[in-house]
Amino acid sequence: MFIAMNRFQVAPGRGKDFERVWEERDTHLNEVPGFVEFHLLKGPEEEDHTLYSSHTVWASRDHFEDWTKSEAFRKAHRDAGNNKGLYLGHPKFEGFEVVQKL
Amino acid sequence: MFIAMNRFQVAPGRGKDFERVWEERDTHLNEVPGFVEFHLLKGPEEEDHTLYSSHTVWASRDHFEDWTKSEAFRKAHRDAGNNKGLYLGHPKFEGFEVVQKL
Numbered sequence: 380m381f382i383a384m385n386r387f388q389v390a391p392g393r394g395k396d397f398e399r400v401w402e403e404r405d406t407h408l409n410e411v412p413g414f415v416e417f418h419l420l421k422g423p424e425e426e427d428h429t430l431y432s433s434h435t436v437w438a439s440r441d442h443f444e445d446w447t448k449s450e451a452f453r454k455a456h457r458d459a460g461n462n463k464g465l466y467l468g469h470p471k472f473e474g475f476e477v478v479q480k481l
Numbered sequence: 482m483f484i485a486m487n488r489f490q491v492a493p494g495r496g497k498d499f500e501r502v503w504e505e506r507d508t509h510l511n512e513v514p515g516f517v518e519f520h521l522l523k524g525p526e527e528e529d530h531t532l533y534s535s536h537t538v539w540a541s542r543d544h545f546e547d548w549t550k551s552e553a554f555r556k557a558h559r560d561a562g563n564n565k566g567l568y569l570g571h572p573k574f575e576g577f578e579v580v581q582k583l
Contacts, residue, residue, distance in 0.1 A: 382522060382536070401581055408583060420484060420577035432577060434484070475522035475534060479503055481510055 380415070380477040381440040388428035388467040394421070397431060397465045406455045408435070413442020428467050440474065482517070482579040483542040490530035490569040496523070499533060499567045508557045510537070515544020530569050542576065 389397045401419050408414045415436040422430035437443040446452050491499045503521050510516045517538040524532035539545040548554050 380520075382520075398580055406583070417581075417583035418482075418484075418579045419581035421580045422575050422577045430575065434577075473524050473532065475524045475536075477520045478500055478523045479519075479521035481508070481519035 380480075381437045381443055382475040382477065383433075383435045383437060383443050384473050384475065385433045386471045386473065387431045387433075387465075388425075389431050389465060390428060390467060393465045394429055394431070397462075400462050400465070401433075404455060407451055408455075411442075411446050411449070411451055413438040413445070431466075440476065443474070482582075483539045483545055484577040484579065485535075485537045485539060485545050486575050486577065487535045488573045488575065489533045489535075489567075490527075491533050491567060492530060492569060495567045496531055496533075499564075502564050502567070503535075506557060509553055510557075513544075513548050513551070513553055515540040515547070533568075542578065545576070 387397065398419065406417075408417055415438060417436075418434040420432045420434050422432060424430075435443075437446075489499070500521065508519075510519055517540060519538075520536040522534045522536050524534060526532075537545075539548075
């Protein structure tokens with residue numbers, strides 16, 4: 380199992396706008412091989428931003444990487460450039476392998 | 482739903498030792514009210530460390546906070562001081578509320 384997280388430092392007062400972008404996104408993830416589940420997470424509030432993270436569980440890292448090369452991925456991200464004012468800097472990607480489970 | 486993550490910068494070459502500490506930990510988490518699941522995650526390798534993260538899903542933030550005040554929590558963490566050589570600095574806690582689900 381593989382967890383793909385993308386961390387966003389969302390600008391003060393823009394949290395609801397940021398959440399709306401994700402609500403309206405048309406990802407078709409449910410049709411992608413190896414997709415398990417997606418959550419949008421709201422993390423701690425810092426002085427100059429609130430941490431949000433997308434959190435997608437995949438059957439394996441390979442399934443995730445296949446998706447990033449797909450047309451579905453390209454479509455899901457084509458409008459990302461329009462939302463740059465909502466967060467500071469660039470989103471930071473982190474991929475995690477599950478090594479233990481309880 | 483609430484996800485509690487604790488990020489550890491594990492020293493080069495100490496990954497297996499770090500994983501063993503978690504394997505041998507006797508948490509009784511399965512008996513704790515509101516506990517959903519636990520994963521130990523291995524993230525990206527950086528120049529001076531490998532990122533690991535514990536990843537615990539709880540029914541709610543309140544369930545997580547009740548656990549941190551419990552005797553079970555105290556027991557699960559009583560040996561944590563012995564493992565300081567395995568990672569750089571202090572673990573960094575981040576708690577996340579699930580705001581969307583797919």
